Amino acid sequence: xxxxxxxxxxxxxxxxxxxxxxxxxxxxxxxxxxxxxxxxxxxxxxxxxxxxxxxxxxxxxxxxxxxxxxxxxxxxxxxxxxxxxxxxxxxxxxxxxxxxxxxxxxxxxxxxxxxxxxxxxxxxxxxxxxxxxxxxxxxxxxxxxxxxxxxxxxxxxxxxxxxxxxxxxxxxxxxxxxxxxxxxxxxxxxxxxxxxxxxxxxxxxxxxxxxxxxxxxxxxxxxxxxxxxxxxxxxxxxxxxxxxxxxxxxxxxxxxxxxxxxxxxxxxxxxxxxxxxxxxxxxxxxxxxxxxxxxxxxxxxxxxxxxxxxxxxxxxxxxxxxxxxxxxxxxxxxxxxxxxxxxxxxxxxxxxxxxxxxxxxxxxxxxxxxxxxxxxxxxxxxxxxxxxxxxxxxxxxxxxxxxxxxxxxxxxxxxxxxxxxxxxxxxxxxxxxxxxxxxxxxxxxxxxxxxxxxxxxxxxxxxxxxxxxxxxxxxxxxxxxxxxxxxxxxxxxxxxxxxxxxxxxxxxxxxxxxxxxxxxxxxxxxxxxxxxxxxxxxxxxxxxxxxxxxxxxxxxxx
Numbered sequence: 001x002x003x004x005x006x007x008x009x010x011x012x013x014x015x016x017x018x019x020x021x022x023x024x025x026x027x028x029x030x031x032x033x034x035x036x037x038x039x040x041x042x043x044x045x046x047x048x049x050x051x052x053x054x055x056x057x058x059x060x061x062x063x064x065x066x067x068x069x070x071x072x073x074x075x076x077x078x079x080x081x082x083x084x085x086x087x088x089x090x091x092x093x094x095x096x097x098x099x100x101x102x103x104x105x106x107x108x109x110x111x112x113x114x115x116x117x118x119x120x121x122x123x124x125x126x127x128x129x130x131x132x133x134x135x136x137x138x139x140x141x142x143x144x145x146x147x148x149x150x151x152x153x154x155x156x157x158x159x160x161x162x163x164x165x166x167x168x169x170x171x172x173x174x175x176x177x178x179x180x181x182x183x184x185x186x187x188x189x190x191x192x193x194x195x196x197x198x199x200x201x202x203x204x205x206x207x208x209x210x211x212x213x214x215x216x217x218x219x220x221x222x223x224x225x226x227x228x229x230x231x232x233x234x235x236x237x238x239x240x241x242x243x244x245x246x247x248x249x250x251x252x253x254x255x256x257x258x259x260x261x262x263x264x265x266x267x268x269x270x271x272x273x274x275x276x277x278x279x280x281x282x283x284x285x286x287x288x289x290x291x292x293x294x295x296x297x298x299x300x301x302x303x304x305x306x307x308x309x310x311x312x313x314x315x316x317x318x319x320x321x322x323x324x325x326x327x328x329x330x331x332x333x334x335x336x337x338x339x340x341x342x343x344x345x346x347x348x349x350x351x352x353x354x355x356x357x358x359x360x361x362x363x364x365x366x367x368x369x370x371x372x373x374x375x376x377x378x379x380x381x382x383x384x385x386x387x388x389x390x391x392x393x394x395x396x397x398x399x400x401x402x403x404x405x406x407x408x409x410x411x412x413x414x415x416x417x418x419x420x421x422x423x424x425x426x427x428x429x430x431x432x433x434x435x436x437x438x439x440x441x442x443x444x445x446x447x448x449x450x451x452x453x454x455x456x457x458x459x460x461x462x463x464x465x466x467x468x469x470x471x472x473x474x475x476x477x478x479x480x481x482x483x484x485x486x487x488x489x490x491x492x493x494x495x496x497x498x499x500x501x502x503x504x505x506x507x508x509x510x511x512x513x514x515x516x517x518x519x520x521x522x523x524x525x526x527x528x529x530x531x532x533x534x535x536x537x538x539x540x541x542x543x544x545x546x547x548x549x550x551x552x553x554x555x556x557x558x
Contacts, residue, residue: 031275032047032274032275032276035110035276035277036110036111036271039109039110039111039117039554040554041111041271041554043271044271045112045271045272045361045398045399046272047271047272047273047274047276048196048198048199048272049199049202049269049272049273049274049279050199050273050274050279051275051279051282051283052203052206053199053200053202053203054202054266054269054273054279054280054283055206055283055286055287056202056203056204056205056206056209057199057202057265057266057269057283057354057357058262058263058265058266058283058284058286058287059206059209059287059290059291060202060205060206060209060347060350060351060354061262061263061265061351061354061355061358062259062260062261062262062263062287062288062291062351063209063259063291063347063348063350063351064259064260064291064292064294064295065213065291065294065295065297065298065299066212066344066347066348066351067258067259067260067295068088068255068256068259068295068298068299068302069298069302069321069323069344070153070157070321070323070344070348071255071256071258071259072084072255072302072321072322072323073255073321073322074252074254074255074258074516075087075088075252075253075255075256076237076239076252076322077237077239077240077252077516078237078238078239078240078242078248078249078251078252078516079236079237079248079249079252079253080235080236080237080238080239081231081232081233081235081237081303081306082232082233082234082235082236083236083237083245083248083249083252084252084255084256084299084303085232085233085299085300085303086249087249087252087253087256088256088295088296088299089296090253090256091253091256091257091259091260091508092260092288092292092295092296093500093504094500094501094504094505094507094508095260095263095288095292095504096285096288096289096292097497097498097500097501097504098439098443098501098504098505099263099264099284099285099288100281100285100489100497100501101443101446101497101498101501102115102264102267102284102439102442102443103280103281103282103284103285103487104281104446104484104485104487104488104489104494105118105442105443105446106266106267106270106276106277106280106281106284106485106487107277107278107280107281107484107485107486107487107488108121108277108455108482108483108484108485109121109485110267110270110271110273110276110277110280110485111270111271111365111554112267112268112269112270112271112361112362112364112365113136113362113365113366113368113369113554114139114264114267114268114270114362114365114442115135115136115138115139115264115267115438115439115441115442116132116133116135116136116139116366116369116371116438116554117132117365117554118442118445118446119131119132119135119441119442119445120132120553120554121482122442122445122446122448122449122482123445128553129548129551129552129553130543131441131445132553132554133371133539133543133547133551134441134536134539134540134543135437135438135441135442136366136369136371136438137366137371137535137536137539138433138434138435138437138438138441138536139362139366139434139435139438140362140363140366140371140372140434141430141434141535142430142431142432142433142434142435142436142437142438143268143355143358143359143362143363143406143434143435144359144363144406144409144410144413145413145427145428145430145431145434146261146262146355146359146431146435147184147187147352147355147356147359147406147410148180148409148410148413148414148427149258149427149428149431150348150351150352150355151180151181151183151184151187151352151355151410151414152176152180152414152417152424152428153348154179154180154183154345154348154349154352155176155177155178155179155180155182155183156176156179156320156321157321157324157341157344157345157348158179158345159171159175159176159179159320160319160320160321160324160341161319161324161338161341161342161345163318163319163320164319164324164328164334164337164338165334165338167318173417173418173419173421174418176417176421177414177415177417177418180414180417181411181414183349183352184352184356184407184410184411186349186352186353187349187352187353187355187356187407188356188403188407190353191353191356191357191360191398191403192398192400192403195398198353198357202354205347205350208346208347208350209347209350210294212343212344212346212347213294213297213298215340215343216298216340216343216344217297217298217301219330219331219336219340220301220302220305220326220327220330220340221301221304221305223330223331223332224304224305224326224329224330225305225329226304226305227303227304227305227306229304232300232303232304236248236249239517240252240515240516240517240518241517241518241519242518243518250507250511251511251514251516253508253511254429254432254508254511254512257432257508257512258428258431258432259295260288260291260292261431261432261435262351262354262355262358263284263287263288264284264358264435264439265354265355265357265358266280266283266284266287267280267284268358268361268362268365269357269358269361271361272361277485277486277487278486278487281487282487302323302326305326305329305330306326306329323341323344324337324341327340327341356403356406356407359406360399360402360403360405360406361399361402363399363402363405363406364399364401364402367402369551369553369554370547370550370551370552371547371551373542373546373547413427422522422523422524422525422527423527425526425527425528426526426527426528426530426531427531428528429512429513429526429527429528429531429532430528430531430532430535432508432509432512432528433509433512433513433528433532434532434535436505436508436509436512437509439505440502440505440506440509443498443501443502443505444502446498447495447498447499447502449482450494450495450498451495454482455482455483455484456481456482456483456484457483457484458483458484458485458486512528513526513528513529513532514526
């Protein structure tokens, strides 16, 4: 029978089937290691993830249908029911184009550095280091803000449920900050103590993600009073008082955009995925399609089931989250509504676990290439307390120092909420600004390279693209040989998708800085332009003052 068979002399022999499986696993490991070596990086992290576990990771980090419920108010206030519907479709198609393009890049160079590595790979030699450095900073701060934002949303939903069950409860902002820290503590526990179980846990969470969708959808659709199709598909709301409904529509897109954030998490886990050049783009695209379908279905259901709740009641609900009020109207039960909302909170906490995993890997990758301040201190701290690798804990191969640093930053950002929740919303907006700006730089350079014919087919060169830094051999023109990976869209189709993705990102970045209402005061101001501008200015000043001498782009370790 297949498997390991014992014989009488005490030795073990393996059946041909078992040997073949081991050879395939070893071949996959060798291929991934060699591919990473061609990119100039050592294999340090363990490749515990396969396609299904990474699909679960990607789907649960996006939490699109859950995000649609949580951020329902953003699109409803500026756009209304029809604006939410058509805005979702617009964002869904745009996101699919963006991550098809990033999937091509991930297939060419599957590394945890992601965008900043690709920019160094694609940019002209004269600006390669600077653009790569700025991209790395945008990506790092975007992921740091995403972790804080995800934990904040979970914490405030919990506060909303307390208000629902105990109307006399007086919610305070510092309560929300303490709850935020509690959510992050759960994420730290999973990412450090039981990290070896994370791939299996993500598969389980994927199942809960899908089953939870039906657990909420079925009672909601069955029990709630239904509105008319005309109101759902034709009613636009301009709650921000903008000059035109179209302008209000674009201002309200950020809720839909936030529901799709985190898709690039698989990219930053590339060095922990088997067969990364194929599985990373596959997991991203399947997760966008699957989550988009679930999110759109949930959005339509919630809009039809809003029933007799007026727009004003939706906007001014005491829980702070309209979906809780819609659940109460549907079930006519506080307990039942709480149970449905707990599913959303639980999956939100699971997403925060994945946020921490990706944010820490991105921080670790950029620090590995000397892109972050105090990288010498981080190395020394890791060397003395962790392992000889200086950045990765040896027993489970996790970037422990980066995890602790990421957690510390998020906990400090949470203190902003105590002073002003409006100011903290600037941190949330920083997520969109930072991540989308890093996507745009990488995708724009890829468009330039593909239109100029600078990327060869895989058969032209023997190896994948390799970053060449100072002190190493380069061609007379200082160029890098670029080859496509296993995943790509050929010809005009690839160019068209690349162009649509870039145009979409420009629109989203532009409107992400806009306030939610036309009349602006201290309470309605969108401070994201101030927060984003500060970090960009800081990174530029730091680059020319210090980092320019030590940051040479992605370093060649092998």
